[in-house]
Amino acid sequence: xxxxxxxxxxxxxxxxxxxxxxxxxxxxxxxxxxxxxxxxxxxxxxxxxxxxxxxxxxxxxxxxxxxxxxxxxxxxxxxxxxxxxxxxxxxxxxxxxxxxxxxxxxxxxxxxxxxxxxxxxxxxxxxxxxxxxxxxxxxxxxxxxxxxxxxxxxxxxxxxxxxxxxxxxxxxxxxxxxxxxxxxxxxxxxxxxxxxxxxxxxxxxxxxxxxxxxxxxxxxxxxxxxxxxxxxxxxxxxxxxxxxxxxxxxxxxxxxxxxxxxxxxxxxxxxxxxxxxxxxxxxxxxxxxxxxxxxxxxxxxxxxxxxxxxxxxxxxxxxxxxxxxxxxxxxxxxxxxxxxxxxxxxxxxxxxxxxxxxxxxxxxxxxxxxxxxxxxxxxx
Numbered sequence: 001x002x003x004x005x006x007x008x009x010x011x012x013x014x015x016x017x018x019x020x021x022x023x024x025x026x027x028x029x030x031x032x033x034x035x036x037x038x039x040x041x042x043x044x045x046x047x048x049x050x051x052x053x054x055x056x057x058x059x060x061x062x063x064x065x066x067x068x069x070x071x072x073x074x075x076x077x078x079x080x081x082x083x084x085x086x087x088x089x090x091x092x093x094x095x096x097x098x099x100x101x102x103x104x105x106x107x108x109x110x111x112x113x114x115x116x117x118x119x120x121x122x123x124x125x126x127x128x129x130x131x132x133x134x135x136x137x138x139x140x141x142x143x144x145x146x147x148x149x150x151x152x153x154x155x156x157x158x159x160x161x162x163x164x165x166x167x168x169x170x171x172x173x174x175x176x177x178x179x180x181x182x183x184x185x186x187x188x189x190x191x192x193x194x195x196x197x198x199x200x201x202x203x204x205x206x207x208x209x210x211x212x213x214x215x216x217x218x219x220x221x222x223x224x225x226x227x228x229x230x231x232x233x234x235x236x237x238x239x240x241x242x243x244x245x246x247x248x249x250x251x252x253x254x255x256x257x258x259x260x261x262x263x264x265x266x267x268x269x270x271x272x273x274x275x276x277x278x279x280x281x282x283x284x285x286x287x288x289x290x291x292x293x294x295x296x297x298x299x300x301x302x303x304x305x306x307x308x309x310x311x312x313x314x315x316x317x318x319x320x321x322x323x324x325x326x327x328x329x330x331x332x333x334x335x336x337x338x339x340x341x342x343x344x345x346x347x348x349x350x351x352x353x354x355x356x357x358x359x360x361x362x363x364x365x366x367x368x369x370x371x372x373x374x375x376x377x378x379x380x
Contacts, residue, residue, distance in 0.1 A: 004066065005068040030047075060083045092258065124179060142183075154219075191262075197312050256277055
């Protein structure tokens with residue numbers, strides 16, 4: 001039986017674990033949070049920090065794993081690449097290429113040096129150096145940790161007087177203490193976040209979405225609505241696809257899934273914002289599968305353990321598909337209890353997909369009114 005080491009333990013790993021079960025693959029989850037939900041469903045769990053590369057390599061060697069993956073888990077991606085490289089296991093690219101993609105500072109520098117559209121951006125470890133560099137940027141700016149995910153520690157700054165507090169927030173959420181400042185790009189249309197897939201370095205599956213944000217949410221930079229297909233102009237999509245392929249070629253990327261964020265600025269220029277060699281959060285790959293029929297989770301699992309892939313090709317979406325991300329009010333916690341859809345909207349626009357589990361599948365526990373659903377049910 002093949003063994004797959006999964007870094008992290010969030011709910012986004014559950015579809016990966018279910019896929020592994022269908023393929024007869026033994027799953028091992030690993031992080032420093034034993035109460036994370038995915039650990040209940042994997043075959044084995046180890047309490048080790050996923051950013052500790054050497055300890056993770058030691059574990060992977062002792063378990064003689066056939067593959068390693070950090071799905072929808074940014075902090076573990078570089079570690080997964082390191083373990084894969086040291087053990088000769090399949091991965092999207094080398095450890096060095098993965099470091100460039102994962103570190104926002106290294107990534108912006110690489111884009112700039114290779115002639116990609118890129119905002120003014122610099123990374124820093126020293127706060128004073130950053131505060132003395134304000135004339136380099138076109139304000140407003142956005143401040144981020146170079147190595148965090150989920151929009152943690154991200155803040156837009158319109159006035160240089162507010163820069164110190166934004167830097168403090170970014171450093172607080174950073175693993176390595178570095179932060180990046182870059183020009184804030186105002187979108188023309190909508191930001192895009194989607195999962196794509198390469199085979200032997202060739203971009204086989206590439207799509208774009210409309211990603212909307214809730215300005216009143218506790219974190220206004222986390223998505224509130226994601227829609228496929230995108231309304232982005234076809235010319236911009238073609239340009240971005242060509243540039244993403246050029247990026248993959250320059251970094252000598254191989255086979256696997258990527259979460260890619262992009263946009264068109266109000267200056268009319270398309271920008272590659274982030275390319276992470278992992279599946280995205282927010283169940284992006286699952287929704288893309290519902291809309292296009294292409295199962296990227298299965299493809300990524302097979303790639304990770306060296307199994308043959310099925311056909312990967314450009315998606316064609318059957319209609320318009322949307323995901324709504326429900327945010328709680330700032331400072332208020334609780335349990336989601338009910339969903340109500342206006343009857344005429346339900347009849348005309350909503351397609352309910354029965355995701356009732358197959359025998360052996362693992363699902364997240366339901367609470368409150370959700371128990372009546374009896375399994376995953378997606379409505380669009």
